[in-house]
Amino acid sequence: MRVLVTGGAGFIGSHIVELLLEHGHDVAVIDNLSTGKEENVPKGARLYPVDLTSWRIQEVLAAERPEVIIHQAAQIDVRRSVENPAMDARVNIIGSINLLEHAREFGVQKVVYASSAAVYGNPLSVPVAEDHPILATSPYGVSKYVVERYLYVYRELYGIDFTVLRYANVYGPRQDPLGEGGVVAIFTHRLAKGLPVTIFGDGEQTRDYVYVGDVARANLLALTQGGGEVVNISCAREVSVNQLLQIMQDVTGVQATVHWAPKRPGEIDRSALANDRARRVLGWRPSVTLAEGIERVFAYERASL
Ligand SMILES: NC(=O)c1ccc[n+]([C@@H]2O[C@H](COP(=O)([O-])OP(=O)(O)OC[C@H]3O[C@@H](n4cnc5c(N)ncnc54)[C@H](O)[C@@H]3O)[C@@H](O)[C@H]2O)c1
Missing domain, CATH: 3.40.50.720 (NAD(P)-binding Rossmann-like Domain)
Structure with missing residues (x-):
């Protein structure tokens, strides 16, 4: 086509x-x-x-x-x-x-x-x-x-x-960790460089990666x-920033230094999207787990250092 x-x-x-x-x-x-x-x-x-x-x-x-x-x-x-x-x-x-x-x-x-x-x-x-x-x-x-x-x-x-x-x-290799890019790109980039990460609010806010x-x-x-x-x-799964960081630390073996900052105004507390329709009309379902995906992003970040 x-x-x-x-x-x-x-x-x-x-x-x-x-x-x-x-x-x-x-x-x-x-x-x-x-x-x-x-x-x-x-x-x-x-x-x-x-x-x-x-x-x-x-x-x-x-x-x-x-x-x-x-x-x-x-x-x-x-x-x-x-x-x-x-x-x-x-x-x-x-x-x-x-x-x-x-x-x-x-x-x-x-x-x-x-x-x-x-x-x-x-x-x-x-x-x-x-x-x-x-x-x-x-x-x-x-x-x-x-x-x-x-x-x-x-x-x-x-x-x-x-x-x-x-x-x-959405997260994965080639996402810009320096712009407004997602938290996965920012955290993996900083972990790969041994830099501290900042969590806004209590880290219990959820997203669907x-x-x-x-x-x-x-x-x-x-x-x-x-x-x-x-x-x-979507993956139809809520993951908090705290959980995300824990998975990253487990996958990469790198222990992060965390800076805590006040919650950002207007930030959404919870988010996850149902994906039943994608399964039905596209025959689509997510195939990469968060741990696998993070491993790939981390490998990419390491290689770009
Ligand atoms: N990244 C996410 O988590 C996410 C979530 C929901 C929706 N989206 C949507 O997915 C799409 C891709 O996002 P992305 O994360 O890859 O961002 P990105 O910034 O990497 O990609 C956007 C691309 O569009 C190009 N572009 C911007 N303005 C343009 C213009 N005026 N003319 C021609 N090209 C232009 C940019 O150079 C860039 O290559 C966007 O439509 C975004 O709204 C992204």
């Missing part, structure tokens, strides 16, 4: 590109390299260093004529979205509309879209199923959800199919399955 991956030079996108190539797909990548890196793009994929909001998206679609677009490119920094909601909306909403308009022009059949647990906000109950109310508490959460609705509209108006994948907390290779596999399955569906991609 001819597949275009936006954000293919980023953390999750580059793993998707790798898996698509392994399965014999023809892959092109659009990425403005703002947080992504050229060296993340596997050989065999064609990289177009183009911004989502640019008119040049049309040129790329005209040249590549993809059958499916896997749309990962986004501004992903929740705090930046709070500081500058217009910037967040320009990239995540206007950029996505620009992509969809040209997708329609060039006969794209389907869009697989990276949405987020952020659309649910502070969950009313855990684990969160897909029909949980949308209570996003950040401009980022809102912009991710708005694009989901545009996908419905484009399906109704123009027959472009979609699958929305709402990711829980899903391995990037499993997320890539969900995208691969969504090429042909889950049409018109919104699907959580």
Whole structure:
């Protein structure tokens, strides 16, 4: 299949590109390299260093004529979205509309879209199923959800199919430990360097950590399955920051020095996403345990020292 991956030079996108190539797909990548890196793009994929909001998206679609677009490119920094909601909306909403308009022009059949647990906000109950109310508490959460609705509209108006994948907390090799990246990337990076880690609040806040290779596999399955569906991609397991650190110490044999800091305002206390629908409509289930995944990230961090 001819597949275009936006954000293919980023953390999750580059793993998707790798898996698509392994399965014999023809892959092109659009990425403005703002947080992504050229060296993340596997050989065999064609990289177009183009911004989502640019008119040049049309040129790329005209040249590549993809059958499916896997749309990962986004501004992903929740705090930046709070500081500058217009910037967040320009990239995540206007950029996505620009992509969809040209997708329609060039006969794209389907869009697989990276949405987020952020659309649910502070969950009313855990684990969160897909029909949980949308209570996003950040401009980022809102912009991710708005694009989901545009996908419905484009399906109704123009027959472009979609699958929305709402990711829980994704972790794995190549996640940036220095940016806003996840706690797994930050902690493993610091453990590998022998640096202390900071826990905000009492460390009992929970998240649902899903391995990037499993997320890539969900995208691969969504090429042909889950049409018109919104699907959580998660392990459906709550893990506290304290538990996470314990697993890391057990797996790596490194004892962390912990600095405690006050709870960050607006931080969600509990989060985990139900994944029954992913099992049903995609035939997907997570395959990498947290301990195995952490071992892989730690090996990657060690090798990059
Ligand atoms: N990492 C997570 O835990 C997580 C959780 C839920 C959802 N998501 C979603 O998954 C997707 C991928 O996230 P990631 O963690 O790999 O982040 P990332 O920053 O590594 O990847 C995003 C990519 O998009 C590119 N990009 C950003 N703005 C662009 C623009 N205007 N034009 C073209 N390219 C642009 C970046 O250069 C980068 O390569 C995002 O849509 C994000 O919202 C991630």
